[in-house]
Amino acid sequence: MNTEQPAQPDPIEKVSVIISRGSLDEVYPGLIMANGARAEGIEANLFFTFFGLDAIHAKRHEHIKVATVGNPGMHVATWLGGLPGMSSVMTHVMEKQIAELDIPSIPEFVEMISDTGAGLYACKASVDLFKMEKSDFIEQVDDIITVGEFYEIAAGGQIIFT
Amino acid sequence: MPTKTVAGTTVEVNDEGFFTDPSQWTEEMAPELAEAEGIDTLTDPHWTVIRFMRQEFEEKGTGPTVRALGKTSGVTVKELYQLFPKGPAKIAARVAGIPKPRGCI
Numbered sequence: 001m002n003t004e005q006p007a008q009p010d011p012i013e014k015v016s017v018i019i020s021r022g023s024l025d026e027v028y029p030g031l032i033m034a035n036g037a038r039a040e041g042i043e044a045n046l047f048f049t050f051f052g053l054d055a056i057h058a059k060r061h062e063h064i065k066v067a068t069v070g071n072p073g074m075h076v077a078t079w080l081g082g083l084p085g086m087s088s089v090m091t092h093v094m095e096k097q098i099a100e101l102d103i104p105s106i107p108e109f110v111e112m113i114s115d116t117g118a119g120l121y122a123c124k125a126s127v128d129l130f131k132m133e134k135s136d137f138i139e140q141v142d143d144i145i146t147v148g149e150f151y152e153i154a155a156g157g158q159i160i161f162t
Numbered sequence: 163m164p165t166k167t168v169a170g171t172t173v174e175v176n177d178e179g180f181f182t183d184p185s186q187w188t189e190e191m192a193p194e195l196a197e198a199e200g201i202d203t204l205t206d207p208h209w210t211v212i213r214f215m216r217q218e219f220e221e222k223g224t225g226p227t228v229r230a231l232g233k234t235s236g237v238t239v240k241e242l243y244q245l246f247p248k249g250p251a252k253i254a255a256r257v258a259g260i261p262k263p264r265g266c267i
Contacts, residue, residue: 032266038249039228039249041253103267104229116228116239117247
């Protein structure tokens with residue numbers, strides 16, 4: 001009789017989630033992945049780059065919108081999605097649906113993820129490109145770091161790019 | 163179904179160590195279950211969370227997620243992770259003898 005147990009894969013112990021886009025449907029998935037990792041006891045760090053920086057920008061993170069143009073998943077015709085105010089209306093609808101599921105708003109979610117002990121980092125190249133400073137970001141942001149520093153922080157874990 | 167002995171009583175658990183029959187759990191088992199999770203001493207805030215998990219499970223048939231715990235248990239998310247560093251909802255569910263809470267947030 002074969003008594004050998006099938007080998008269990010090693011559990012994931014650490015993740016680094018990169019958020020590179022700035023629309024509602026592109027910010028939430030990364031936040032959910034990071035928060036879910038912490039809930040499982042997995043170490044997590046979040047790295048915001050390019051338009052993803054809006055998710056931690058003090059003045060912008062409350063105003064993150066759904067893209068209604070060039071977003072086939074929305075099932076809105078491009079000409080219709082381009083009408084003035086369309087993105088705001090669709091964002092409002094989606095925010096309502098999100099709240100009904102008791103999913104936090106982006107500002108609240110980012111704060112909660114910081115409270116779970118996850119690290120929040122902004123990408124230096126993007127911060128320089130957009131002429132931003134540390135003071136432009138919410139206080140939960142741990143640091144502005146280079147890509148090299150990111151790899152040091154990410155060492156020994158999985159990297160998830162969104 | 164795997165079993166394990168806690169505080170001198172044999173209980174049924176699943177592969178992940180969660181009770182499959184929460185009615186087998188008693189408060190006397192909590193310290194031993196906590197120790198197995200690396201928590202040496204159960205403080206008052208630990209007990210607040212454990213009793214809240216039990217209560218929620220009895221009322222709703224499922225344990226709360228971290229988000230729900232932070233909003234309604236009276237213990238903040240920050241404190242929850244200090245009390246249960248390896249995942250508050252998951253570890254507290256194991257200590258409280260209820261199934262693992264399911265939820266993405």
